[in-house]
Amino acid sequence: MRTRRSLTARGAGALIAALGCLIAANVAGARILLYIGVLLAVLTLLSLLAVRLPRRSGTVTRQISTDLLTVSETSRVTVRFTLRSLRIPRGLWHDVLPDAVSGDSGGEYPPESGQLSYAITGVRRGVWPLGPLMLRTVDPFGLAQREQAFGETRSITVVPEVLSLAPLAVRVGAAGGTAHTSSTRLGQGSDNLSPRGYIPGDSMRRIHWRATAHRGQLMVRQEEEESSPDAVVVLDRSSRRWAAPGAEPDPAFEAAVSLCASSAVHLAAEGYSVDVIDSAGVLLGALRGHEDDRDGLLVALAMVTPRGESRDLATLIGGTPPGPLVYITGSLDEEDAALLRPAGAAAALLFSTGLLPGAGEASVRHGWTVTPLGPDIAEAWADAVSARTGAGDVPG
Template identity: 60%
Template sequence: MKTRPLTARGWASLLSGLLLIVVANLVSARPLVHLGVLLIALPLLSLVTVRLPRRRGTVTRQISTDLLTVGETSRVTVRFDLYAFGIPTGIWSDTLPSAVRGSATGDYPEDALRYDLEGVHRGISTLGPLLLHTTDPFGLARRRQEFGGTRTITVIPQTVALAPLPTRIGAAGGSAQTRSTRLGQGADDLIPRPYSSGDSRRRIHWRATAHRGDLMVRQEEAESSPDALVVLDRAADRWARPGEEPDPAFECAVTLCASAALRLAQDGYSVDVLDSTGVLLGALRGFEEDREDLMIALAQVAPRGGARDLRTVVGSSPPGPLVLITGALEDTDAEKLGTAGAAVPLLFAAAASEAALSRLRLHGWHPSVQPGSAGELPAAWASALPLSAVTHG
């Protein structure tokens, strides 16, 4: 937004001076001419005084947490080194994206520039540039100047604590450790490399991509398939059309996706998190970096694409637990939602008709309608678990 060079007081002085000169000529009052010239000269002189000095500065920001969770507060400390003739007085403000909120403003100069940020919407955006608003001592002219640089801020989805599964449930055969060795998906897959033509999009390494700015994939090595799968169905026709505000149902689905993946990992499973097109969003293999990778990927997901047959996404190796999180379902959608032989198939839909829920049960699912808020997710999760998988105490 462009800032006017004069304040309201400055414009009043300038217009008053012009009016006095006109009146002085009409009534032949020479002293009024002098006063009018003075009132015109003051804001112009103030404008030169404020605008003329050359200023340059460097800005660095330190955030107390690298990944800010929705609803979490973090402290931002700004170091502003200004190089100018004299020390101007004014007000500083930091430019905040819509994903966060906070009171990022204060008087300048002061010993330190600090403010608190609260995560509002998940996503990756930037803080900055820093703005410095200064006025002359008379308050007639002002200057607004931007100082770089910026700092990336990542707001990750909220997570909630979910009830554990009492025992490890393996693949369809019942073994807790059933796995099949295959290329390119598993615990040893820790080294990112640049994307090459022909690489599967399921191998995208989201954290490395966000940090380097180029598409990176996980190094392909022979390793084990996961015990559990979490699938986030983000087909565009299952969710509300994007608007200025995020869709609460989809945001709740992302929270459930992250929470379910962490819950299964805590229960001892190796977990793959996929979207409905088969793109690998994250893999939890017991490393802290895995959790951060998943959260960064989920910070960026949005509804897109069309619906696919779930069996083509899951593949030929049936997982133990399979968690499908989807949007609005009709009874005809059930034909594309087979359980792929999963030992514990759990399905959460943002909205579903009774006919759709009945057909899903016939396919072997334990379906549940996803609640509208994150606080209700633990109860919905517990009610969706099969009776044999519920533990007390």
């Protein structure tokens, strides 16, 4: 944060002029120049004292209209600034913003509305400091200035953008993406569950009397447990897939993170239980239908960066094949694509920001639907869905 000089450009000019008058008065013997030089010097000094001597303190609290700020989303920050001073100065205020957000965070002080407020827009995901509040005051002659910081910084979390995606054309079992039932024989079900014939050893408490009277033979309740088909989203963030981290964000990696968030939220909305992991097996989030799950995933993705190495995909998923499997990676060559197996997933979608020659064909041979990932994330997803439908999948 750059510190302003105590003298304005006008004040520095007045001080230089005073020095010039004093020198000219000594050389030319003109007493009037001496008076002018002294007057300018004294006036500059008094202006400096007028803005620097008063003691000021204050407290700052900020309220943001959204708990999590999404990239490209606009939110409003309301600042409550309590200034303690002998008199209320007039000046300009501004809240220090990180490069990750944009906005006009300043104005005149004191404000006409009595409240400090401004809009910000998310630019770059991450956790960033917001503040401190800066108050700049200038003396009536505009010769001296004072800029003072008030309050502490507040953290603001900018999460990746979540886009609306096309429905995934895949059917898992008989229920697709909605919660479906799996039959068990434990405990007691309700009367509207499918009954079965009595087997010696069944508890008499499980007899379904309505079905027994209807069919003329003993029938028992067969409990069915509610479950949801599983979906897995994998973000391959191994460092060799992406450009080396620099001062500016990598557009390809940012697109991958946004697709990771968007696809996970989309699959959860379709009724799937979604696990989001990275290529090393670290769990980034699990969506089970709760709003807190979504926020937790977005916060984790706000801080994710390329690092480490990837592990075998089948090892990450385990022995139970998922329904939809979304694998998002960066630069992918033919050799690595030949080792990437979808582990029996019902719908295997592979997105790559940099498909090298032969990688796409090698992935398709293993059962992947391969789609290049560019800046338009929704279009890439739509292309993948269209490719699956064209390959003969039954719409869900």
